[in-house]
Amino acid sequence: MQEWIVAVIVALAALYVVWRFLPRTWRQQLGDRLGWRGAADSGACSSCADCSGCGPKSPSSTRKST
Known part of the structure; x- marks a missing residue:
């Protein structure tokens, strides 16, 4: 029983863990199928606005100063 x-x-x-690391669109589709409203909002990658990791870098930060 304990096992x-x-x-x-x-x-x-x-x-x-799998749910947390699924892309948002997959979580949203799966949540809709299972009837879980708002389930896609919980997770690792809910939107790109949360962090600047995948955003464009500014031109001044990529150039070396001379």
Whole structure:
């Protein structure tokens, strides 16, 4: 019985990690199928406005100063 409980906990943790790292569009489509409203807003990549990691770099920051 204890092994089944541990297996369920590990499976739920794995699903949580997969959900967190899915792209937003995939989470949104899956959430719509499962009937979870707002489920796509929770996760690692909810929008590119959250960080500047994938935004364009300004021209002044890429040039070397002489």
